[in-house]
Amino acid sequence: MRIVEIREKTVGIKSDIANAYIDFSQMTCSTVAVITDVVRDGKPVIGYGFNSNGRYGAGRLMRERFIPRLMSASPDSLIDAADGNLDPFRIWARLMSNEKPGGHGERSVAVGTIDMAVWDAVAKIAGKPLYRLLADRYRGGVADESVWVYAAGGYYYPGKGVEALQDEMRSYRDRGYKVVKMKIGATSLEDDLRRIEAVLEVVGDGRNLCVDANGRFDLKTAVAYAEALKPYGLFWYEEAGDPLDYALQAELANHYDGPMATGENLFSHQDARNLIRHGGMRPDRDWLQFDCALSYGLVEYMRTLDMLAENGWSSRRVVPHGGHQMSLNIAAGLHLGGNESYPDVFKPFCGFADSIAVEDGRVRLPSLPGIGFEDKAELFRTMREALETGG
Numbered sequence: 001m002r003i004v005e006i007r008e009k010t011v012g013i014k015s016d017i018a019n020a021y022i023d024f025s026q027m028t029c030s031t032v033a034v035i036t037d038v039v040r041d042g043k044p045v046i047g048y049g050f051n052s053n054g055r056y057g058a059g060r061l062m063r064e065r066f067i068p069r070l071m072s073a074s075p076d077s078l079i080d081a082a083d084g085n086l087d088p089f090r091i092w093a094r095l096m097s098n099e100k101p102g103g104h105g106e107r108s109v110a111v112g113t114i115d116m117a118v119w120d121a122v123a124k125i126a127g128k129p130l131y132r133l134l135a136d137r138y139r140g141g142v143a144d145e146s147v148w149v150y151a152a153g154g155y156y157y158p159g160k161g162v163e164a165l166q167d168e169m170r171s172y173r174d175r176g177y178k179v180v181k182m183k184i185g186a187t188s189l190e191d192d193l194r195r196i197e198a199v200l201e202v203v204g205d206g207r208n209l210c211v212d213a214n215g216r217f218d219l220k221t222a223v224a225y226a227e228a229l230k231p232y233g234l235f236w237y238e239e240a241g242d243p244l245d246y247a248l249q250a251e252l253a254n255h256y257d258g259p260m261a262t263g264e265n266l267f268s269h270q271d272a273r274n275l276i277r278h279g280g281m282r283p284d285r286d287w288l289q290f291d292c293a294l295s296y297g298l299v300e301y302m303r304t305l306d307m308l309a310e311n312g313w314s315s316r317r318v319v320p321h322g323g324h325q326m327s328l329n330i331a332a333g334l335h336l337g338g339n340e341s342y343p344d345v346f347k348p349f350c351g352f353a354d355s356i357a358v359e360d361g362r363v364r365l366p367s368l369p370g371i372g373f374e375d376k377a378e379l380f381r382t383m384r385e386a387l388e389t390g391g
């Protein structure tokens with residue numbers, strides 16, 4: 001068995017939405033296909049992957065470095081001796097050979113995207129949904145049959161008033177979500193409080209609402225928001241300050257008893273470990289949002305989960321950023337706390353299987369082999385078309 005070819009292509013996912021830090025007017029995303037010589041149902045097995053929103057496509061890194069490095073390995077060196085399948089760990093080691101530690105910039109996106117496609121291929125070759133393969137290999141065969149998901153949106157958008165924000169949230173609730181998330185921090189505190197109260201009119205209790213500042217605040221502003229948010233009893237207060245400012249995060253915990261969330265912009269298990277060591281995050285109430293597609297993939301994610309366990313953190317406190325099916329599989333197979341969902345934004349790289357609706361804030365996974373992209377028609381078509389002829 002061998003990888004015959006790896007293709008990558010950058011596609012656009014631009015839109016008019018904005019959070020407190022960036023707009024998405026130029027946003028792109030890498031797609032990857034790992035083509036194997038294994039044949040199933042008369043066709044070669046192909047694993048697919050893409051990177052989550054927020055970081056741009058990393059095609060050049062893949063083309064110039066990671067794909068040639070992997071393809072120049074001897075095929076046998078990438079095989080799992082135990083079952084003859086591709087070995088994501090050996091593939092990862094090859095991808096990262098001759099890479100210095102530290103500086104986890106865009107290369108973590110390139111490797112994370114290839115890693116996603118590798119796991120899709122591995123699960124397809126094994127003939128199982130990825131979540132089932134993960135549970136069988138690493139959790140004694142026990143998978144979660146459904147995963148808690150929340151609807152992320154509530155972006156700033158030109159001309160969008162509170163009525164439009166309320167309509168958006170109402171439509172998420174109509175589609176089976178209980179908890180929703182909205183952006184804060186791009187406007188004044190007073191204006192954000194008006195927006196929050198408008199959303200609470202729709203979702204009722206503060207426990208049904210998360211707010212996300214996207215790392216915009218300095219300590220003073222983060223604390224001012226914390227004081228103002230306290231009475232609402234929100235589900236979480238997300239990424240108040242710069243993702244690498246662990247001291248800010250730790251100080252904020254002295255001003256806010258409610259749950260906080262962060263981690264989507266930490267791209268390695270070492271960075272995650274620094275957050276746990278220095279960020280004052282509380283294992284009894286806070287949430288961790290590392291996203292495998294941005295942070296060297298599932299091979300690295302397992303190191304992060306091991307690190308968390310060593311530090312007394314339950315995997316149930318992890319709810320990945322990104323709203324993709326890869327993290328949904330990890331959540332179900334490795335027992336995370338849930339997963340983000342984008343019911344509407346970042347199309348078609350959003351939402352889950354076409355055939356499965358969200359019910360009571362939870363979603364099940366399809367039973368087809370792999371990550372499940374084939375049960376998501378618009379996404380699958382986009383990736384197939386982009387990757388038909390390669391980069």
Ligand SMILES: O=C([O-])CC(=O)C(=O)O
Pocket residue numbers: 019053054152212214264321322340
């Ligand atoms: O707006 C973004 O960059 C996405 C984000 O923070 C999230 O999904 O939590």
Ligand SMILES: [Mg+2]
Pocket residue numbers: 212214238239264321
């Ligand atoms: Mg966020």
